[in-house]
Amino acid sequence: MGEFVISVEELRKEFLRDRPVVNGLSFSLRRGEALGLLGPNGAGKTTVIHLLLGLTTPTSGKITIFGLPMPEKRVEVLERLNFASAYALLPSNLTVRQNLMTFARLYGVARPREKIERLLSELEIGPRIDQVTGQLSAGEAARLSLCKALLNEPEILLLDEPTAGLDPDIADKVRQLLRRLRAERGIAMIYTSHNMRDVEEVCDRVLFLRKGRLLVEGSPEEVVRSFRCEDLEKLFIQLARERKQDLPGAISEEHE
Numbered sequence: 001m002g003e004f005v006i007s008v009e010e011l012r013k014e015f016l017r018d019r020p021v022v023n024g025l026s027f028s029l030r031r032g033e034a035l036g037l038l039g040p041n042g043a044g045k046t047t048v049i050h051l052l053l054g055l056t057t058p059t060s061g062k063i064t065i066f067g068l069p070m071p072e073k074r075v076e077v078l079e080r081l082n083f084a085s086a087y088a089l090l091p092s093n094l095t096v097r098q099n100l101m102t103f104a105r106l107y108g109v110a111r112p113r114e115k116i117e118r119l120l121s122e123l124e125i126g127p128r129i130d131q132v133t134g135q136l137s138a139g140e141a142a143r144l145s146l147c148k149a150l151l152n153e154p155e156i157l158l159l160d161e162p163t164a165g166l167d168p169d170i171a172d173k174v175r176q177l178l179r180r181l182r183a184e185r186g187i188a189m190i191y192t193s194h195n196m197r198d199v200e201e202v203c204d205r206v207l208f209l210r211k212g213r214l215l216v217e218g219s220p221e222e223v224v225r226s227f228r229c230e231d232l233e234k235l236f237i238q239l240a241r242e243r244k245q246d247l248p249g250a251i252s253e254e255h256e
């Protein structure tokens, strides 16, 4: 097994005093591993991603990325990590090229024009290069976010619902691209999605969060088998609905 690139210990985040939205969360990510972060709406998935990016600070607990403490070493860490989301959109008044050139300059990318053209073509939005970003369809904008995230050749990709809004054909191509990036470059990923098909195809391991706590952890096959479910989608529904005491095998003590 490879080395850890992310390690999270007893992470807690309260936006309002004594109302934690992330509560005692511990996990790690190995180099080249794809980890799915699952859970119902409001479980705390996006907050975890924001904590990893240093966009918000923990109330308590420890985050270490590439052996460096976050958010203290945010600048060094962000040179080697990137983020894509179907919802965090780039400035709408700039063209696709202008947006990507701005990020390429920020990241100090060598030969940015070639790189941008190659990434846009891989994600099949090459013809949109001179279009104003605000005029892209939702699926095109999600792919643009992924292009931005790949510009600095990250060792870790944080992906917040990267296939939301994509049609099945493009979603399949995005999953293939992600699998290829892992195989060729050993990129590690944390992947949030409400699409269980995505998760089964892309992720080696899943963490299921509920009310900010870790409820279940394992490979998609393991967790489905241990709860005697048909598939991950059925397990998701069971975990989201049932009381903790009715879920033998769940990890944390929830106070409901």
Ligand SMILES: Nc1ncnc2c1ncn2[C@@H]1O[C@H](COP(=O)(O)OP(=O)(O)OP(=O)(O)O)[C@@H](O)[C@H]1O
Binding pocket: 015, 016, 021, 039, 040, 041, 042, 043, 044, 045, 046, 047, 048
């Ligand atoms: N800036 C904030 N101030 C106050 N509460 C917040 C803030 N950001 C998130 N929250 C709350 O934290 C909780 C977790 O939100 P989060 O967006 O992390 O959930 P999620 O698991 O990503 O949900 P979804 O699946 O709906 O995207 C929610 O109850 C949300 O209202």
